[in-house]
Amino acid sequence: MSARLEIRTDVCTGCGLCTSACPFGALSLVDGTASVSDACTLCGACESSCPFGAILIRRTGTVAEGISGYSGTMVIAESREGAIDHSTLELLGAARAIAEAEGGPVSALLITSVAGDGPKVLSEHGADVVVVVEDPALGHYLTEPRAAITRRIITERKPAIVLAAATTTGRDLMPRVAKLLNTGLTADCTSLSFDPGKGCLLQTRPAFGGNIMATIVCEGTRPQMATVRPRVMKALDPDPSRTAEIVRIAPEPGELVSRVRLEGFRVLDEGIADIAEASVIVSGGRGMKTPENFSLLSEIAGLLGGSVGASRAAVDSGWIPYPHQVGQTGKTVQPRTYLACGISGAVQHRVGMQSSDTIIAVNRDETAPIFQFCSEGFVGDLFEILPALAKEIRRRRGSA
Amino acid sequence: MRIVVAMKQVPDTAEVRIDPERNTLVRDGVPSIMNPFDAYALEEGLRWKDALGGEVIALTMGPPQAEAILREAVSMGADQAVLLSDRAFAGADTWATSHTLAAAVAKLAPVDLVLTGKQAIDGDTAQTGPGMAATLDWPQLTFVGRVLGIEGGRIRVERYVEGGVETLDSSLPAVVTVLKDANTPRMPSLRGKMKARSLQVTVWTAADLGLPQSETGLEGSPTRVVRIATPESRSGGEIHRGSPEELAAILADILLGEGGGE
Ligand SMILES: Cc1cc2nc3c(=O)[nH]c(=O)nc-3n(C[C@H](O)[C@H](O)[C@H](O)COP(=O)(O)OP(=O)(O)OC[C@H]3O[C@@H](n4cnc5c(N)ncnc54)[C@H](O)[C@@H]3O)c2cc1C
Ligand SMILES: Nc1ncnc2c1ncn2[C@@H]1O[C@H](COP(=O)(O)O)[C@@H](O)[C@H]1O
Numbered sequence: 001m002s003a004r005l006e007i008r009t010d011v012c013t014g015c016g017l018c019t020s021a022c023p024f025g026a027l028s029l030v031d032g033t034a035s036v037s038d039a040c041t042l043c044g045a046c047e048s049s050c051p052f053g054a055i056l057i058r059r060t061g062t063v064a065e066g067i068s069g070y071s072g073t074m075v076i077a078e079s080r081e082g083a084i085d086h087s088t089l090e091l092l093g094a095a096r097a098i099a100e101a102e103g104g105p106v107s108a109l110l111i112t113s114v115a116g117d118g119p120k121v122l123s124e125h126g127a128d129v130v131v132v133v134e135d136p137a138l139g140h141y142l143t144e145p146r147a148a149i150t151r152r153i154i155t156e157r158k159p160a161i162v163l164a165a166a167t168t169t170g171r172d173l174m175p176r177v178a179k180l181l182n183t184g185l186t187a188d189c190t191s192l193s194f195d196p197g198k199g200c201l202l203q204t205r206p207a208f209g210g211n212i213m214a215t216i217v218c219e220g221t222r223p224q225m226a227t228v229r230p231r232v233m234k235a236l237d238p239d240p241s242r243t244a245e246i247v248r249i250a251p252e253p254g255e256l257v258s259r260v261r262l263e264g265f266r267v268l269d270e271g272i273a274d275i276a277e278a279s280v281i282v283s284g285g286r287g288m289k290t291p292e293n294f295s296l297l298s299e300i301a302g303l304l305g306g307s308v309g310a311s312r313a314a315v316d317s318g319w320i321p322y323p324h325q326v327g328q329t330g331k332t333v334q335p336r337t338y339l340a341c342g343i344s345g346a347v348q349h350r351v352g353m354q355s356s357d358t359i360i361a362v363n364r365d366e367t368a369p370i371f372q373f374c375s376e377g378f379v380g381d382l383f384e385i386l387p388a389l390a391k392e393i394r395r396r397r398g399s400a
Numbered sequence: 401m402r403i404v405v406a407m408k409q410v411p412d413t414a415e416v417r418i419d420p421e422r423n424t425l426v427r428d429g430v431p432s433i434m435n436p437f438d439a440y441a442l443e444e445g446l447r448w449k450d451a452l453g454g455e456v457i458a459l460t461m462g463p464p465q466a467e468a469i470l471r472e473a474v475s476m477g478a479d480q481a482v483l484l485s486d487r488a489f490a491g492a493d494t495w496a497t498s499h500t501l502a503a504a505v506a507k508l509a510p511v512d513l514v515l516t517g518k519q520a521i522d523g524d525t526a527q528t529g530p531g532m533a534a535t536l537d538w539p540q541l542t543f544v545g546r547v548l549g550i551e552g553g554r555i556r557v558e559r560y561v562e563g564g565v566e567t568l569d570s571s572l573p574a575v576v577t578v579l580k581d582a583n584t585p586r587m588p589s590l591r592g593k594m595k596a597r598s599l600q601v602t603v604w605t606a607a608d609l610g611l612p613q614s615e616t617g618l619e620g621s622p623t624r625v626v627r628i629a630t631p632e633s634r635s636g637g638e639i640h641r642g643s644p645e646e647l648a649a650i651l652a653d654i655l656l657g658e659g660g661g662e
Contacts, residue, residue, distance in 0.1 A: 023628045024628075039490075168559075176533060178531075215628070261566050274562075329436065377639040379640070
């Protein structure tokens, strides 16, 4: 499909309403008439802002041809040793909500070396159809075989929407498949809804380091593909009475070829491995002052069954390794409780943790930005408060 | 080794603000910088050039002013700079961006390795590298925290994934997307700065790449941004003051009450 923005200079009064309506700063007044720059995304905000009908977005092309025959939502399942990832169950929850409006079936694609009870779990959590591709060669994730199989199955089954988790696997696989299928892919969505009028999935995601939320559509090509941030969508409670249709498909020999070989996999120590999955994170920033002081945090994390996180300032100072970093250039986390100690709450840190259920801040500077958005703020010296807290938790546990 | 490093000029998102009344991005006075992740991709390219010989080509697609980051790359040690600039490229999503960059890599053949940053800090998609690999039909290695070696037409890397680190071995040519763990980017050298000043940046248009308008820019982009909005902001919660012991007691109430208690 193609589209272009047309400004009817004969009708434009140069009132400037469109220039302030444009979210991208793409419109300006040149010699008393509106003029558009390369920053334009054809979002249409100006079109509706112009009282004179001087701005028109002309859409031409072959939308209908490219999209007919596609229906339903397909979830790309992730599993480890036969166990389905929680992020996949969340996607099924989201897919069921989309299906209410979209009308098509919810399917799950499980590519694995051991399907085990995976198909049953997928069915109980909302899949109407489970497509299983099981082969001993499909154990550890490798891009090329997964992309080849995923692409073929999408082409054969024609889902209108394809969702994968925004994990390192989903974010590796989906852009390759989307490019090969010549269709659009929206990264790391935090909200999805189906617009029945347009027949389009509205895909909303943070961009510009979380400073804005952008809603993106893929109108002219199918499927509409998205990766979805883990821990944002809700999984449905399993319903054992649900029984999905199971479709078994064998990989074609050529699809198993990979130019990349797995030589080894090293599990990282818990604290490092799972800040993205932890339900409690105790995080430290520049206020921690030295690497040794991080033991204060691991002590409390240990007591609460949580993991240790850090701001970039702490990581850059070499106090704790990068896998612990939370924020724009680190990990996005969404624990139940995020305890930020000696962290000022700069926007780049905030975007990585602001969706936590409860944010607790300990900082001695009451003007620190983190106090503007935390759920509970504690003004004081962390070197006094944290040891007292550890003692208090032990005391309560001991007497409980 | 002939190494291409794809890099992007981005607004420094630390400085991007939303105008609360109009709900639009305030871009006035926002500095443009080299995407911070791309400095790690460049450094990785320079390291392997230093070790194995060859050359590093800095490649960007963007408006004419994007050549600033190419000069920066040359001041750090890149040998050549290519700017893809054409009105037809404007408004590209990751499909069109990776398509256009891949066409440039093909034109620069023979290329052994394409390096990209993990993601650009404006779009935050991390899709351009895999998109290029798909277009070129090359293997891809994403989220690479360490390049272990390049030898005999193969590359070995560590890829950081949920729960651990994979060691992968791939044939070249390949596309590798680099995390900041990989290295510490070097500072520009005096010699580099002088070279950057007199550098002739190669500029290619859609016609130079042989790409039809339908495959570039807005027209070649399957996705479209239809709305932008300020994220819902949380308002500050309750602020507690007191002695360390008092504060510790309230903290313990909240933390253990949240389900941490037995
Ligand atoms: C492109 C880009 C990407 C970035 N990505 C990230 C990212 O991913 N993650 C990230 O975290 N940052 C990131 N940053 C950096 C970010 O802007 C901030 O510089 C950083 O988050 C600050 O870390 P901090 O809060 O630990 O340090 P500071 O801002 O220095 O804050 C330290 C705080 O500790 C408090 N304090 C000091 N001593 C004590 C004490 N004894 N008791 C109690 N409180 C105390 C101080 O009052 C202060 O508020 C990025 C920046 C850029 C430009
Ligand atoms: N316009 C561009 N020109 C050159 N490289 C780019 C461009 N856009 C993205 N890249 C590269 O692709 C990486 C990922 O970008 P993104 O997919 O936008 O998050 C960046 O770190 C760059 O290395």
